[in-house]
Amino acid sequence: MKRLSMVLVAGCLLLALVPAGLAGAQDGGGDEPVVFRIGSVNDLDSLNPFKAVEAPSYELFELQYSLLVGFSQKDLSPTPSLAESWETSEGGLTWTYHLNPEAQWHDGEPVTSEDVKYTYERIIEEEQGLFIDYLRQVETIEAPDPETLVITTKEPSVQMLSIWVPILPKHIWENVPEDETTSFKNDPTIGSGPFQAVEWRRGQFLRLKVNPDFYRGAPEVDEIIFQFYDNPDTMVQAFKQGEVDYIYGLPTRLFQSLDGEEGVETLSSPAPGFTELGMNTYEPTPEAIDKYGAPKTSEGHPALLDTRVRQAINWAIDEAELTDKILLGEGEVGSTLVPPALAKYHLELDESQVMGFDIDRSKELLAEAGYKDTDGNGVVDKGGEDLELRLFARSESTDTVDAARYIQSWLEEAGISVSTEAVSDNKLTDDIYSAEYDLFIWGYGSDPDPDFILSVLTCSQFMYWSDTFWCDEDYQSMYEEQKTQLDLDQRADTIKEMQAIAYQASPYVILFYDNSLEAYRTDKWTGWTRQPEGTGSVLFNFGPYTYENLEPVSAEGGAAAGGTSTGGSSPALLIVGVIALFIVGSGVVAFMRKGSREDRA
């Protein structure tokens, strides 16, 4: 009996080890695709360019579509993309673009000037808010032949080479009715860029496949996978493990913890963006409701409609302290709307104009607006009601949650009671469009041209990019004026004046200009390309340059990059084997013992 059980145990052992051995043998295959993996805590919000507002969606569009004119890797100047060349008439009203004849859609159809015309005209006709401000000055669009596009503008325009609009295939989108433009799923996603999105599982991953017929030449990378993590700590561990090759958007503390990690480069680069405290200044008007579809009522605190209250909040916030404590030096102290990365247009405030950190000044302004602490409970009140505000931070960004904690304590010092809540981007977006908020912390990334970032504070962006419902006539008219100022010094003056107006009115308190924080594996990949050259970030910028240049470090490195952690040993299998062995073994032993005992009992 004893011998039999030994034989059984040995048999089980063999059975358990054979599959483990097979697993090892299978991983040796050399034809694995070259896969590049990106870790992100922020998911896409949509595959549809008319609906998406989140950064990963824009990174996808960068890969999936082409712009008419691109932004160069060296200095963001206009560079050939779909259009190989272009010229403008004297007077600057007529623009002629010559398209690349090689360009084709992912389904094999050629890209023609009709597609560009169709895309732009659809945006103009439907007033598609996310893109309309790039095209407001357009008068007519013509496509005399498949490779030529002619656009005439109403007035001379500075914008015709920086139109950030992905060109869409006419043969797909003409089947999408107008009332479905923003609800269209756009899956499968047909574009003309170097990669094509093939699979998106919300909250898990997005997979892109290389476009072998890309007109600039197919990249080395066969597949790009965005992996979405619920938690930045886990993501950093996954990166250290080599499960992903690139991560971004980390809390500063985690970013700095990666310093000195072997085979890893950490890059902190000034980005044209900022993090702001936004305020709900919505006052429902018939125009806002009928023309822009804004909510009929505002759930925001009425005190925020008073410029003095908003300024009081600005005075109660110590931007320098936040930059120091939250960004740990990876960024600059916030002030005006156009980030310093756009040096020509950024307004540098005089000492005298700056609303610094002064709680007493803040209390004075609140008193001027009629808010005083009459009942001695430490909170200012008016008409018997305490001034209580809600402050939303983003659960997807722990930096904003930390910033909210500082801001809450400063505002409470000034006598404003604040309740802070961390909410998802989705919920925050909905709260903003329903005007059900008081204060929030979020961020913006600017285009290389300042037009976009200026547009987010215009009235005509209500229900699109506007998240404060701030509307100022002077600002609005100057915004339209700067689009036509071909003298760039004059344009800069107008833009600086706009920033001064916005700063004084304080719908936003710009907290800091955060650097773009990236970490990537240099032991597995070469070809990391910064844009602009020497100062910019490697990904999440204005062109697919890194994706086109990436190469696995060596043949072996390529296999490692492709296989990641799926290859090699399979410890789980071994453990399952051991457990199975244990169960079977003990079962056999128990059965035999039972047999022998039964005789005796």
Place this chain on the structure above:
Amino acid sequence: MPGDPARIFTRLSRVSPSVIEDVRREFGLDRPLFVQFFDYIGDTLSGSLGISYQFARPVSEVIAEAVWPTVLLLGVATIGSTAIGLVIGIYGGWNRGSRTDTSSLGFALITYAMPEFWLGMLLLLLFAVTLGLFPTSFMSTPGLEGASAFARSTDILNHLFLPALTLILALLGEYALIMRSSVMEVMNEDYVLTARAKGMREALVLRRHVVPNALLPVVTLAALNIGFIVSGAITVETVFSWPGLGQLTFDAINANDYPLLQGLFLLFSAAVIVANLAADLLLGVLDPRIGRT
């Protein structure tokens, strides 16, 4: 209720108030709350759980996709934790006060007392980062769809290990404790004394007379636990980005996705009821006294 569903649907399309009214009408949101409630009951009885706001797909479809990852994780965790918990409990109850008893029970209680997400993070640091044995997140490696069935199941096993171990450690303390006290109680029964008196070997007394009787409260506990495990799985699934019901609940709460939340709660309640029923039936098999009456 925070968030206006009609707004969520019409987001980023600049629509006139009349369109928003249309959306309200379409979803029945313009009707009195109690009418909406009966609509909901009627729809549910006819098998429709509504459309998820977030995914723009039927709730039943969205839930069906997330059920299997959770069933797999909870199944493995429940089997593992009861098996190990029972062994610790039986041994501890039988040899009360021994060194093995105090140390194994102490270990089980410490892991039981740890918050699951923290325990999960610690295991992740140890096994995934320091030792590099297991992947940190997800249920499978994205992009492995083309691989053989065998490679894919191995991949899932690798991903399953850490979340399952976390849940096993978090749950086994409870089973160990209940089993231990149950064994100790049964050991004082007269029939155990009788068994010993007739000269039965100790190991046989334990297996034939003590364990079957001591097992009964544990079965009830395991069933009751299913309801709680789902909530426990929310934090564990979030740490390991496991695409199951816990993560889905987390996302649905974040996105104000009420139809999806309703569907999930319905499923959770049903799971608790079914598990209790199963426990009652199983008790009938395990305990002949119940079966016969």
